[in-house]
Amino acid sequence: MKSHRLPFENRWTNNTHAWQWNCELDRLGVANVRAMFADHEAHHASQRTVIFDIPAGFVRDWLAFHDRRAARQQLLWRASVIALTLIAATAAVLGALRA
Structure with missing residues (x-):
């Protein structure tokens, strides 16, 4: 069996x-896991596992990883939109000056 790296x-x-x-x-998805983890923290915080046999700390780390990835994707998206807006504004100004 191949060893996978998290x-x-x-x-x-x-x-x-x-x-x-x-x-x-x-397989469960970020939204479902987040809801299950919130329920666990609110009602069953004394139990060590959240979903099946998965420890709460592992779920917390998994959610933090997905939150960081989503934040990074949002930052890249915003940076590309800003860059394209600046290019379009520059082209519009140069086009207006040539006319």
């Missing part, structure tokens, strides 16, 4: 379990 730091278990947990959380 895209975030894992201090909760070995690679095989971590990869299975990561795949299970990916």
